[in-house]
Amino acid sequence: MKKITQNSSPSLLSEGLKLMRNCPICRHEYEKKSVKILFDKEISRLAHLTCGKCQAMVLTVITVSPFGLSSIGMVTDLSSTDVSKLWGRESFVEDDVLDFYNLVESNSNFLQLLSSKKNNKNLN
Ligand SMILES: [Zn+2]
16 A cells, blocks of 8 residues: 655645536536635645536545545535634534523523514514
8 A cells, every 4th residue: 555645645635626526416517716725734625615507515525544535525505604614613512502401491481582582683
């Protein structure tokens, strides 16, 4: 097996991006301008692709490991700006969910408050 060095990683990552040539929805070929590299490190790259034909957006992670190149893509409704904003933020943990549950439980008017705020927004 060919040893993967730090020097070979950037070119392998570029090869990995080439694997994502076509939109998974309509098969239209991506144009260079529709590919945005959001995160680029020695062994991994996060890219956002927008189809020029159907506007479907895909987020893809390309990783180089001693076992080779891997690429994971998923269709998303997040723009590249949204991903940049959310990247690196802490995710929800169980305690956050429990805190929210306790908030709802302790305030019997919680749902009423939510609906009244929603109604207030509609008035504006
Ligand atoms: Zn498409």
